[in-house]
Amino acid sequence: MKTITILVVIASYISAGPTNPSGRISYGEVAERGQFPYQVSVQLSLGFTFYPSCGGSILSPEYILTAAHCFPIPGAASYQVLAGITNVYDVNVGEQRRNVLNYVIHELYQSGFVLASPHDIAVVQLTDPLIYTDTIKPIALPPVNAEFTGIATLSGWGETETGRESSILLYAEIPLIDVTECNNALVKLMDPRANNPFDSQTNICTFSTTYQSSCTGDSGGPLALNGTLIGIVSWGMGNCGDKIYSPSVYVKVSKYIDWIQQHSDL
Structure with missing residues (x-):
């Protein structure tokens, strides 16, 4: 049976229980x-250097x-946010790096690396505000309890097929699938x-017959539809891009609008 993959990476270490290696988007x-001006890199401090993690x-x-699940180490000082970039390692003109003042994890989320958990959502407050530019802009939130169908856009810096992180921002257009269909497919793999x-x-959930999927390191990133944030990358089963029916799972943002507003300035 496949095992659950929590899609967060700490440097080259995959933060999950026993899993198969994962690939990029x-x-x-x-x-x-x-x-994707709304996309940021959430970075974790390991020693004196910050590494892309989500x-x-x-x-x-x-x-x-x-x-x-992007906060395996307690304390806001362990994290930074990098905006306005496509390459997470090169100096980018117009990039903005911000320290994290505070973060709030949903109170019903069950922390841990062995299994995934519902309510895998967090709001991060920065020490200093971002300055909006052509490459740094907010994304719209959906109406409360809104439902979506169609082809959504996933973006992130997940690992490549070689097991190395992708330094360049990647994206894929992936169909949304019915939640009952998604659950049935996941149960067969568990x-x-x-x-x-x-x-x-x-x-x-999303699933593509061309094997596009979210992968390790894409955690926390956006799934967007028509300029609206509809999902947050959460977890998946086994190898990314498997040629089996293995959907990617996301937090349904429309179910958390009140919670997001409660813990932010929206």
């Missing part, structure tokens, strides 16, 4: 500069939305003794 395209989305100059962390009320 499988078969993704290279993003143009400014194509993605995130700009809500306002001072607030970022990401996944709860160990029957394991608890199923999928929640049909607060999760949404």
